[in-house]
Amino acid sequence: MKKSLIMILAAMMVLSFALAGCGAGSDADDNGAVEENGEDPIRVGLVLSTGGLGDQSFNDAAFRGLEQAEEELGIEFDYYEPEDSAEDETALRHYAEQDFDLVIGVGFQMQDTLKEVAEDMDHINFAIVDGGYDEIPENVATLNFAQHEGSFLAGALAALVTEVDTIGFMGGVEGALIGQFEAGFVQGAKHVNPDVDVDIRYVGDFGDIDRGRETARGQVERGADVIYHAAGGSGMGLFEVAEDEEIYAIGVDSNQNMVAPGYVIASMLKRVDTAVYGITEAVLNGEFQGGTNYVFDLADDGVGLTSLTDLDIEEQDAADAEVITQDELEAIEEMKQSVTAEHADKIEELKQQIISGEIVVDME
Known part of the structure; x- marks a missing residue:
């Protein structure tokens, strides 16, 4: 039984939580x-x-x-x-x-x-x-x-942005749920570029930044220049690699564009x-x-990508709260204009085709 609780919420705050200990x-x-x-x-x-x-x-x-x-x-x-x-x-x-x-x-x-x-x-x-x-x-x-639907758009974007026709998917722990992220991403990438190679790797953990970093670095060594993660906290390692190796990353769940400003081309929002x-x-x-x-x-709008053309409110709020600097905010804006804006119409077209049922996204 499918129901919708709330269609659209007002602006969401971006916060960086500093917590001592667990419990x-x-x-x-x-x-x-x-x-x-x-x-x-x-x-x-x-x-x-x-x-x-x-x-x-x-x-x-x-x-x-x-x-x-x-x-x-x-x-x-x-x-x-x-x-x-x-x-x-x-x-x-x-x-x-x-x-x-x-x-x-x-x-x-x-x-x-x-x-x-x-x-x-x-x-x-x-x-x-x-x-x-x-x-x-x-x-x-x-x-x-419907993370498979949002991931389809992430895969399509990765395939449009890559310069070497090799992209990566980094999952946390293998299972049916994360498999839906993987399946949608691969299908979206292949939809726009049947010849693109997708390097698929799993960290084996949702909270291990070091292993996430190692996994992402291995994908870069195998040629990937755009990597999408569905690995929870382990994905923080990917963003470090994106900055170090000057490749692009795609975030997940929340707007993670501010984690590595200018290197995260979009985030797939849940x-x-x-x-x-x-x-x-x-x-x-x-x-x-x-x-x-x-x-x-x-x-x-339960899933989808962050804006490919304009600053999102979370990004501006992060700058206003001094979570990121003004220079970092400008890096995000410049990346959108020079990298992703040209693909915005194509991604919107694919989104509408999925909504209409013209494109059916596989869940596995």
């Missing part, structure tokens, strides 16, 4: 969240994927969604950053046993654990980002994305923040529908 924490201020109608605000517990905050990817995006919900909806939230996936069950049960109104898990690696906890605590609402079940429990909502905000609002409004798979795709 549970709260983003609520000393006064707590706003109370409405004299009732206590709803509470949301967020269990992040390994790698935690600062991945500038899906963990940070989920966190942004709850920050926005805290500010705009008056909810309270708490979060936990597991050092290892073995901690997931304890964290999920903690929030459920504390009668949180909604417990959210981030990442497909948590889906079996979350289902087990949800079945034991069937009076609590749960949601999982990137989860999939043959039969969704009645108190669980799965939040999924609106995890939109999904998290939307399911939180549904609980607040008494509209939570367990047993439902919410899908966010190209048609409702």
Whole structure:
């Protein structure tokens, strides 16, 4: 069953999180969240994927969604950053046993654990980002994305930009979900250039920058001059290599164009923040529908590429907040004008063909 929670959100903030240590924490201020109608605000517990905050990817995006919900909806939230996936069950049960109104898990690696906890605590609402079940429990909502569609556009862009007809895909951990990124990327690249060679490598981890760096460097040695990653925090290693070797990278999940200004030609966005905000609002409004798979795709801007022609608001906000310098902002703008702007019409054409069904993107 496909539903759309929110079509478009207002501008998203770009933040760089500096956190000491791991463990549970709260983003609520000393006064707590706003109370409405004299009732206590709803509470949301967020269990992040390994790698935690600062991945500038899906963990940070989920966190942004709850920050926005805290500010705009008056909810309270708490979060936990597991050092290892073995901690997931304890964290999920903690929030459920504390009668949180909604417990959210981030990442497909948590889906079996979350289902087990949800079945034991069937009076609590749960949601999982990137989860999939043959039969969704009645108190669980799965939040999924057509990452294969967005990755098709990333592959097409890579094939249009490469000067040597060799590009790379760097995944985190092999599996069905990351396989959808890979399949879409390869199909998009081959669609615009059947002769392009795609070097496919997996890091084996979502939070190992060193291994990500080694993987990307190996792809460059094999000739790739544009590399797309779907590797979570491990992808930070790719951006280091892009700068060192002066090749191009494509980011994922969040706008990562600011990580290596001028070397990241685009990012394939997964609106995890939109999904998290939307399911939180549904609980607040008494509209939570367990047993439902919410899908966010190209048609409702649930996935897509950052602008190929103009500065995105996140990029300008990063400069305003001095996360990047003005020179780095100008490097991003110059890269768009000199590298990707000429391909914007083609990418938009492909997007519309996917939306209309003229192009069907494979998921594997």
